[in-house]
Amino acid sequence: MAPGRSIYYSNRALCHLKLEKWSHCRDDCQLALKFDALNAKASYMLGTSYMQLLDFDMGVEALIKALKSAKKTQKSASFQNDIVAELKRVKKCQWHHEQQQRIARHVEAMSQLRRLFGDNQKDGVMDVGANNDKIDALMAYVEHMAQTFEKDMYPGEVPDYFMCPISMEVMRDPVTTPNGVSYERHCLEEHLRLNGTIDPLTRKKLTHDMFRPNTSLRAAIQDYLDKNAWAYEH
Numbered sequence: 569m570a571p572g573r574s575i576y577y578s579n580r581a582l583c584h585l586k587l588e589k590w591s592h593c594r595d596d597c598q599l600a601l602k603f604d605a606l607n608a609k610a611s612y613m614l615g616t617s618y619m620q621l622l623d624f625d626m627g628v629e630a631l632i633k634a635l636k637s638a639k640k641t642q643k644s645a646s647f648q649n650d651i652v653a654e655l656k657r658v659k660k661c662q663w664h665h666e667q668q669q670r671i672a673r674h675v676e677a678m679s680q681l682r683r684l685f686g687d688n689q690k691d692g693v694m695d696v697g698a699n700n701d702k703i704d705a706l707m708a709y710v711e712h713m714a715q716t717f718e719k720d721m722y723p724g725e726v727p728d729y730f731m732c733p734i735s736m737e738v739m740r741d742p743v744t745t746p747n748g749v750s751y752e753r754h755c756l757e758e759h760l761r762l763n764g765t766i767d768p769l770t771r772k773k774l775t776h777d778m779f780r781p782n783t784s785l786r787a788a789i790q791d792y793l794d795k796n797a798w799a800y801e802h
Contacts, residue, residue: 574604581613590620597630608637612651615658624662631655656793663797678714726799730789734759734768738799742786743779747772750782 581596597614611634618627732752
């Protein structure tokens with residue numbers, strides 16, 4: 569282990585990151601980690617570099633390592649939150665990138681199918697009468713399947729009960745008030761700081777010690793986000 573040399577390379581990697589020289593940033597992060605495997609900052613920047621280079625799986629792996637290193641070396645909670653936010657961003661970018669590829673393949677396949685059907689009918693390859701009815705039915709089926717596939721490709725709406733009533737964003741740390749309504753913790757804390765000990769809905773007295781962590785809702789939201797990466801940062 570050589571922490572001094574590791575810091576040198578991670579600082580140089582930061583310069584590359586600011587200049588958006590992603591391959592150079594990646595290389596220096598890897599050198600930094602060679603001298604200090606627990607350099608959480610290097611792992612964090614490595615994850616960002618991989619994302620920009622479209623190597624999303626490696627980006628996720630690097631950021632998970634960054635979070636473990638940050639916890640092990642007792643880095644600040646704000647830095648750990650930054651890592652978690654970047655991890656979510658990488659997953660969302662990966663979903664969008666893969667979705668664009670799926671859409672492009674789908675559009676090209678449908679274009680080729682329509683062209684094939686049209687050319688065959690134009691060239692007289694297909695017999696008239698009953699065969700044409702079969703071809704029409706087949707094309708209708710293909711169009712139906714295409715529409716079904718397209719519905720699956722495009723995201724829907726995040727369920728309302730996953731959204732904080734104050735910020736209208738997906739909750740990460742939901743807490744429930746005595747009247748049964750859940751809010752994002754920091755949003756509710758900010759509301760109390762600005763407005764006093766008043767429930768935002770009922771206007772009754774509400775203090776921090778009356779919050780109750782909604783662990784079941786938090787687990788449900790995390791499961792939803794794991795299956796619907798597009799919903800990150802919604």
